[in-house]
Amino acid sequence: MSKYIKSGLTVAGLIIFLGFGSVAAQDRPAGALQERIRRNIHTLRLLQMTQALDLSENQTAAIFPVMNRLEKDKADLQRQAAEAVRELRALIREGKAKEEALPAAADKVTALRREILAKDAELEAFLEGELTPIQRAKYVLFSIDFYQGLGQGLRRARGPLR
Amino acid sequence: MNERMDDRNDEPLVDLACNGRPEAFMELVRRYRERIFAMIYGMTRDRSDAEDLTQETFLAAYRALPRFRRTSSFYTWVYRIGVNTSLNFLKKRSREKDRADFDENILPGDRGAAAFPSPEASSARGELEAKLAEAVDALPPLFKAAFVLVANQGLSHAEAARMLGCTENTVSWRMHKARKLLQARLRPFLNEVGHEM
Amino acid sequence: MRCERARKWISDDLDGRLAGRRAEALARHLRSCAACRAYRGDLALIQVRSQAQPAPSLTPGEWTRFERSLERELGYAPSPGRRPALVPAVRTRLAWVGAGIILVGATVFFLVKGGPPELDPAFLSYEGSLGQIDREIRDNPDLADSFNRLVMASIGDTIRAGQSDLPIDLLANPDFLEGWAGETWEDIHNSSGPNAP
Numbered sequence: 390m391s392k393y394i395k396s397g398l399t400v401a402g403l404i405i406f407l408g409f410g411s412v413a414a415q416d417r418p419a420g421a422l423q424e425r426i427r428r429n430i431h432t433l434r435l436l437q438m439t440q441a442l443d444l445s446e447n448q449t450a451a452i453f454p455v456m457n458r459l460e461k462d463k464a465d466l467q468r469q470a471a472e473a474v475r476e477l478r479a480l481i482r483e484g485k486a487k488e489e490a491l492p493a494a495a496d497k498v499t500a501l502r503r504e505i506l507a508k509d510a511e512l513e514a515f516l517e518g519e520l521t522p523i524q525r526a527k528y529v530l531f532s533i534d535f536y537q538g539l540g541q542g543l544r545r546a547r548g549p550l551r
Numbered sequence: 552m553n554e555r556m557d558d559r560n561d562e563p564l565v566d567l568a569c570n571g572r573p574e575a576f577m578e579l580v581r582r583y584r585e586r587i588f589a590m591i592y593g594m595t596r597d598r599s600d601a602e603d604l605t606q607e608t609f610l611a612a613y614r615a616l617p618r619f620r621r622t623s624s625f626y627t628w629v630y631r632i633g634v635n636t637s638l639n640f641l642k643k644r645s646r647e648k649d650r651a652d653f654d655e656n657i658l659p660g661d662r663g664a665a666a667f668p669s670p671e672a673s674s675a676r677g678e679l680e681a682k683l684a685e686a687v688d689a690l691p692p693l694f695k696a697a698f699v700l701v702a703n704q705g706l707s708h709a710e711a712a713r714m715l716g717c718t719e720n721t722v723s724w725r726m727h728k729a730r731k732l733l734q735a736r737l738r739p740f741l742n743e744v745g746h747e748m
Numbered sequence: 749m750r751c752e753r754a755r756k757w758i759s760d761d762l763d764g765r766l767a768g769r770r771a772e773a774l775a776r777h778l779r780s781c782a783a784c785r786a787y788r789g790d791l792a793l794i795q796v797r798s799q800a801q802p803a804p805s806l807t808p809g810e811w812t813r814f815e816r817s818l819e820r821e822l823g824y825a826p827s828p829g830r831r832p833a834l835v836p837a838v839r840t841r842l843a844w845v846g847a848g849i850i851l852v853g854a855t856v857f858f859l860v861k862g863g864p865p866e867l868d869p870a871f872l873s874y875e876g877s878l879g880q881i882d883r884e885i886r887d888n889p890d891l892a893d894s895f896n897r898l899v900m901a902s903i904g905d906t907i908r909a910g911q912s913d914l915p916i917d918l919l920a921n922p923d924f925l926e927g928w929a930g931e932t933w934e935d936i937h938n939s940s941g942p943n944a945p
Contacts, residue, residue, distance in 0.1 A: 422893070426896050427878060429896060433906065437906055463875075500618060507569060514571030536872060537867060539871055540880070545898060577818070577819065584814070589803035610818065613822060680797055698798075701763060702794075702799065707763070726759050726760075733794055738790065
């Protein structure tokens, strides 16, 4: 099947999905929206990375599952870290009454932060084995562009006076 | 012992290993494999078991790297993992095997003449060491672990307590119990060799 | 002093844990108790013999097999015939250095030429960027919603812009779709409507 026919089917599939995807918007808790935003950023990253690095089918087959897994792992860790930070703040507010519990609570937050950073490091190490030298160089530039793009998007969403 | 326990020049390798560089971790393995193996062999007295458990120890360490908080040196941390791995193995082995319980109140001679063979004078020294190895191997796991770490590996009670996750007092009592059992079992052979102190 | 207590202190003394009054009391007891003197002698001999029992060494070939086995368990395969380098291979290193030079050069170029604004320090890493976003949108649902619409619009734009370039049918790739819940499609639909930013 030619590349262009495939692409045409892709667009058609997208249009069909868009039609079926109309579900009435419901109120969702703030945490759920934050998690959706995180997943959507991850999706955008996969898409743009595929294009920027010109990934082959084999490469995406190898890379996508790993990136998806790591992203899920990090999302879990973020949830745990948010809970641990809440607990730590509560302990600090209680002051001397809960002083004994502070070191363990602080250690828990630190450990979770390290685990999250370790996931990013795991991805970098994995990509080093999957990408060509040119792709690795492009990945460095893509990463900077992507992160800065998120910052620009946030500024746009804030509006001119915020 | 303190010097061995405080190897701090591993930081760059540990950083690399924590950042997903397995070759850095393998370099750390090469640095400490003999010492870890020696300790585990002291526990198991079986070369094949010691090899397997040494590998298990380093695998466990690699998986636990994200949780390594660096409050001790990397070597001390892996050593502790090795101690726990060995102890779990010993406990499992003692549950699976039938072992004659050490009864502190019964001297070997009380079990009858067949319980222990008479020591041969000509190779008393070598035989003592063989019998010592057997006797240490027959100790209950927790006593054995304390004895190997302190008497064989040269750890202080404080260091052994950190490795075993108990108090110094507990290590002290376990050493006392272990020695009492060993002395009771080895008495015939100790008399042949004579005291060197 | 009773012999049972003395024997506990003998064990502590062998490990260097007895001092002061206890050491004096033990010395007094030993002067008058032959049985405890003999006991101490036995323990000292056991101690010396335990220290003299080294672990067997593995040959270099055995250690190599050990390493290979561990590497297999770690899912790591260094290049055959040589010990893998701890620093990236020259070719890889040059690629990263090249990328860094390009990045630094571009930054310097734009700074000198007054081109695009300097890099926002809050958005230099993935987790750093997500953290910044999270902090801003946490208590601001309107901002969260606007930002989410922008992300979804970007997804749509990227798909449409890349439809002739994408080498694969992304929608048919289950690993890509894994992260796309039904709500994501809803977002794309909403972001394409009249209220889309």
